[in-house]
Amino acid sequence: MNREELLHKWLNDDLSEEQTQLLKEDSTYATLLDIAQYSSQLETPEFDKATAYVAIKQKTTPGKTIQLTPWKTIAKVAAMVAIVFTVYLFVNSLDTTINAQFGEQITHVLPDDSDIILNAGSAITYNKNDWEQNRDVNLTGEAFFKVAKGSTFTVSTPLGQVQVLGTQFNVYARDNDFAVSCFEGRVSVSLNDEVVTLTKGMGVNWSNGKMTTTQKSELLEPYWMHRESSFSNEALVNVLNELERQYNIKIEAQGVDTNRLFSGSFTHDDLTIALQSICNPLQITYEVKDNDQVVLHEAK
Amino acid sequence: MEPNQDVCKEAVFSQVYKAHAKAIYNFVYFKCGDSAQSDDLVQEAFVKLWNNCKKVPLAKAKSFLYTVANNTFLNEVAHKKVVLKYVGEKTPRSNHYSPEFLLEEKQFKERLDSAIANLSEAQRTAFLLNRIEGKKYKEIADILGISVKAVEKRMSQALAAIRAEITTFNK
Numbered sequence: 001m002n003r004e005e006l007l008h009k010w011l012n013d014d015l016s017e018e019q020t021q022l023l024k025e026d027s028t029y030a031t032l033l034d035i036a037q038y039s040s041q042l043e044t045p046e047f048d049k050a051t052a053y054v055a056i057k058q059k060t061t062p063g064k065t066i067q068l069t070p071w072k073t074i075a076k077v078a079a080m081v082a083i084v085f086t087v088y089l090f091v092n093s094l095d096t097t098i099n100a101q102f103g104e105q106i107t108h109v110l111p112d113d114s115d116i117i118l119n120a121g122s123a124i125t126y127n128k129n130d131w132e133q134n135r136d137v138n139l140t141g142e143a144f145f146k147v148a149k150g151s152t153f154t155v156s157t158p159l160g161q162v163q164v165l166g167t168q169f170n171v172y173a174r175d176n177d178f179a180v181s182c183f184e185g186r187v188s189v190s191l192n193d194e195v196v197t198l199t200k201g202m203g204v205n206w207s208n209g210k211m212t213t214t215q216k217s218e219l220l221e222p223y224w225m226h227r228e229s230s231f232s233n234e235a236l237v238n239v240l241n242e243l244e245r246q247y248n249i250k251i252e253a254q255g256v257d258t259n260r261l262f263s264g265s266f267t268h269d270d271l272t273i274a275l276q277s278i279c280n281p282l283q284i285t286y287e288v289k290d291n292d293q294v295v296l297h298e299a300k
Numbered sequence: 301m302e303p304n305q306d307v308c309k310e311a312v313f314s315q316v317y318k319a320h321a322k323a324i325y326n327f328v329y330f331k332c333g334d335s336a337q338s339d340d341l342v343q344e345a346f347v348k349l350w351n352n353c354k355k356v357p358l359a360k361a362k363s364f365l366y367t368v369a370n371n372t373f374l375n376e377v378a379h380k381k382v383v384l385k386y387v388g389e390k391t392p393r394s395n396h397y398s399p400e401f402l403l404e405e406k407q408f409k410e411r412l413d414s415a416i417a418n419l420s421e422a423q424r425t426a427f428l429l430n431r432i433e434g435k436k437y438k439e440i441a442d443i444l445g446i447s448v449k450a451v452e453k454r455m456s457q458a459l460a461a462i463r464a465e466i467t468t469f470n471k
Binding site for chain 1: 314317318321322325326329330335338339342343346347350351408409412413416427428430431432434436437452455456459462463466467
């Protein structure tokens with residue numbers, strides 16, 4: 001048996017001690033045996049059997065699609081998040097509306113700490129979301145504004161616009177009447193193409209397209225904020241409408257000329273006194289019925 | 301086919317996996333030297349075995365796995381340097397642990413390492429199957445689909461090549 005054959009036998013583990021000894025006597029083969037022996041001490045990198053098995057099972061389980069399931073779940077969650085987010089954005093982008101019912105006055109604080117006092121039967125809407133960029137309030141009815149200093153503040157009404165930079169003013173916008181009174185600072189009022197600038201104590205009044213400026217006033221706040229409504233040469237119909245709003249009543253004027261003018265005021269605290277304040281000077285009789293109905297007659 | 305011989309049975313398949321996964325991994329690693337790719341090829345081989353479990357009897361499962369691993373390897377694997385590490389601490393050469401000897405042994409191991417990496421893929425696979433996996437020539441011949449004579453030839457060539465590289469250094 002030659003040495004090469006002995007070497008292979010040794011590598012195959014079936015060589016006797018003497019034969020091994022014989023191989024070792026040859027220096028070439030002694031080196032080969034060293035090489036062979038050291039080689040058997042080598043090891044391959046770690047192989048994670050368990051993890052690989054899980055991976056195999058995933059790849060071999062048809063129908064269950066284990067791999068896809070988490071994606072489906074993720075997709076569901078993502079869709080829900082998207083919907084919630086969209087609804088949130090939508091709700092957030094909606095305008096805020098503040099509504100003062102008949103018979104009530106509401107004070108509302110805007111995001112920039114500006115105050116709005118709403119007279120009875122009035123409403124404002126504005127967008128809380130982009131308030132910083134767009135200080136814009138839509139008004140129907142009557143309200144008093146105490147505007148905090150800052151960027152332009154606009155009050156839009158169906159009739160005209162009021163623009164200010166930190167001031168106090170009253171805006172009245174009902175039917176065809178649009179009136180603005182300035183109590184502090186300066187305001188700029190625009191209706192159609194007309195622009196009027198008001199300073200403290202000044203007021204302007206559009207009635208059916210006709211503009212009149214009111215007398216300079218020393219008032220700090222409008223009358224209605226002190227539970228009183230005041231009129232100067234005002235059509236009776238408007239006075240009665242205001243009365244309806246303040247007391248949340250229905251007024252029926254039978255045979256009474258409601259285009260007559262009225263100058264005076266009425267309180268918000270006592271209907272009887274208020275009715276007397278209006279009716280007595282105009283020689284009108286009134287009759288308070290149940291369910292908040294009031295009927296007016298021309299005095300005989 | 302007896303039920304406990306059916307590779308399609310989860311339990312049987314799992315047994316086959318436990319018995320051969322590491323060996324297949326090593327086999328591929330001897331060839332390519334890339335642990336991640338070896339991982340992939342092991343998985344692929346077992347996935348193929350599962351998909352073909354009806355056609356492959358238990359007795360043939362092992363050779364099926366080697367064949368699949370080998371074929372897949374030939375198809376796609378990029379070769380990398382085979383990196384192995386030593387595990388045994390016992391030294392066959394001597395019981396004297398003189399500093400000179402330890403240094404010499406360290407150098408010997410380093411050269412052996414690089415010499416193995418420089419072998420041809422065919423030589424290295426046969427050589428390491430024998431040395432690390434402790435497989436007999438007959439088994440290696442079966443795995444590689446060659447004759448025992450061819451295995452002998454590869455072993456001789458591998459040893460000679462390694463010896464040549466190591467003794468060159470020594471001179």
